[in-house]
Amino acid sequence: MKEYIIHPCSGITIDVAKDEYITVIDLDGGQVADFFAEIKNAADEFLSTGVTIDCNESLSLSAGNIVYTNKYNPMFEVIADDVAEHDLIHPCCRPEMFEFFYHNGEGHANCLDNINGALGKKYPIIHPVNLFMNTKIEPNGKIAVLPPKSKAGDKIIFRAKSDVRLGVAACSVSESSCNNGKCSAIKIVVSDGI
Numbered sequence: 001m002k003e004y005i006i007h008p009c010s011g012i013t014i015d016v017a018k019d020e021y022i023t024v025i026d027l028d029g030g031q032v033a034d035f036f037a038e039i040k041n042a043a044d045e046f047l048s049t050g051v052t053i054d055c056n057e058s059l060s061l062s063a064g065n066i067v068y069t070n071k072y073n074p075m076f077e078v079i080a081d082d083v084a085e086h087d088l089i090h091p092c093c094r095p096e097m098f099e100f101f102y103h104n105g106e107g108h109a110n111c112l113d114n115i116n117g118a119l120g121k122k123y124p125i126i127h128p129v130n131l132f133m134n135t136k137i138e139p140n141g142k143i144a145v146l147p148p149k150s151k152a153g154d155k156i157i158f159r160a161k162s163d164v165r166l167g168v169a170a171c172s173v174s175e176s177s178c179n180n181g182k183c184s185a186i187k188i189v190v191s192d193g194i
Contacts, residue, residue: 001190001191001192002014002189002190002191003187003189004187004188004189004190005185005187006033006170006186006188007170008170008172008183008184009114009170009172009183010109010170011034011111011114011115011117011118011168011169011170012118012166012167012188013118013119013165013166013167013168014168014188014190015040015163015164016037016160016163016164016165016166016190017160017163018160018163019159019160019192020159020160020190020191020192021157021159021160021189021190021191021192021193021194022076022157022158022159022160022188022190023155023156023157023158023188023189023190023191023194024131024155024156024168024186024187024188025153025154025155025188025189026083026131026132026148026150026151026152026153026155026186027152027184027185027186027187028184028185029148029150029153029154029180030132030147030148030150030179030180030182030184031132031148031170031171031179031183031184031185031186032087032130032131032132032133032170032171032173032179033130033131033132033169033171033186034092034093034111034114034115034126034128034129034130034131034168034169034171035047035128035129035130035131035168036115036126036128036129036166036167036168037075037164037165038164038165038167039069039073039075039162039163039164040162040163040164040165041163043121045069045070045071045073046069046070047067047068047069047070047075047127047128047129048068048069048070048127049088049127049128049129050127051068051070051072052065052066052068052129053088054068055068059088059089059137060084060086060088061078061084061086061088061129062078062081062084063078063079063081063084064077064078065077065078066161067129073161073162074161074162075160075161075162075164076158076159076160076161076164077158077161078156078157079157079158079159079194080155080156080194081156081157082154082156083132083148083149083150083154083156085133085134085148085149086129086130086131086132086156087129087130087133087134087135088129088130089135089143090127090133090135090145091112091125091126091128092111092112092115092125092126092127092128093110093111093112093171093172093173094110094111094112094125095108095113097110098110098175101175101176102175104175108172109172110172111126112125112126114169114172115128115167115168115169116167118168118169119165119167121167128169131156132148132150132154132156133145133148133171133178134146134147134148134149145176145177145178146177147180148178148179148180157194166188168186170183170184170185170186171183
């Protein structure tokens with residue numbers, strides 16, 4: 001078993017073998033984790049929220065669901081989920097997003113740079129699974145980002161369906177309800193069983 005702490009407003013990469021379990025824990029509660037991955041040794045195949053929505057026929061993600069790659073291959077199975085409220089719509093925050101909404105983009109820590117930096121990549125945009133992010137879609141199509149429902153210690157557990165390289169960030173948005181107005185740490189545990 002290996003444990004990792006993602007400090008507030010930062011990102012890490014973790015190699016995970018097929019059939020290993022990945023537990024993502026919201027240590028303090030109310031913190032979003034931008035969860036992205038590539039198939040190991042096949043960097044043109046990576047996590048796709050669009051394909052995941054398509055294959056699951058759902059905008060939600062919870063226990064029993066599969067997360068898919070851009071090539072429609074199973075990447076992760078959701079084994080257990082304390083919260084069952086995650087976002088599959090929003091891209092990683094980035095300087096342009098902070099500038100657009102808050103006029104403070106220059107030099108702002110952000111998940112796009114943190115995941116790219118961890119993976120050693122330059123993806124122009126990343127659509128992660130935004131774990132614990134609470135996005136409400138109104139009947140008229142409007143989107144509202146509400147405070148996460150996750151409490152301290154809440155977790156989601158995945159089983160890897162392939163060898164993967166994770167790129168995960170503890171989201172850097174403190175300017176809205178996305179992280180309940182503050183940024184905190186995320187813990188990841190990789191293990192052979194649960």
